[in-house]
């Protein structure tokens with residue numbers, strides 16, 4: 320299981336500084352939606368420049384304007400870009416086509432998708448699927464991603480799954496055992512920790528302990 324560090328609600332310089340502290344414990348770096356909204360595409364460029372060997376995920380959460388937004392992310396150096404699963408299928412088709420052309424990946428965010436939509440989305444076999452409990456669900460309704468087995472999503476071991484939304488050190492081992500995702504997206508539990516380097520190292524230890532590798 321890989322750790323994707325989600326960088327949100329901070330300045331680009333602080334995001335780079337923080338990532339330097341934890342880079343040995345994390346695998347992928349997410350340029351969070353809030354960074355892209357606040358600082359634009361330079362947030363992707365600067366973070367890729369600072370960490371050229373890491374996989375950079377641009378969490379642009381595209382819902383329309385797919386060709387423009389995905390080309391923009393990939394030209395800025397993103398290796399993966401996100402599209403909302405609730406988008407029209409023509410939008411998701413376009414993201415897939417652009418990603419294929421650039422030889423990059425698409426992450427489909429399943430936030431607020433129905434069972435029927437999830438079933439349809441599974442046809443995008445090259446995508447990474449993100450099972451996501453949103454910031455608003457976390458902060459306004461007190462929800463967390465506790466790993467509710469999403470039936471068909473987790474039953475298909477050929478699909479690459481990411482999980483996100485308020486993941487903590489305490490919830491990670493259980494999530495790993497219940498759902499066995501390929502990617503755990505962790506934001507505030509590392510970025511808001513008193514000692515981010517120590518927090519990230521502990522996440523890595525939990526994965527090491529569970530996987531025994």
Ligand SMILES: O=C([C@H](O)CO)[C@H](O)[C@H](O)COP(=O)(O)O
Pocket residue numbers: 325326327349351352353378452453454457483484485486504505506507508
């Ligand atoms: O995608 C995210 C959220 O919608 C804000 O843009 C975060 O990356 C994701 O929630 C991970 O962050 P934490 O929930 O703080 O772990």
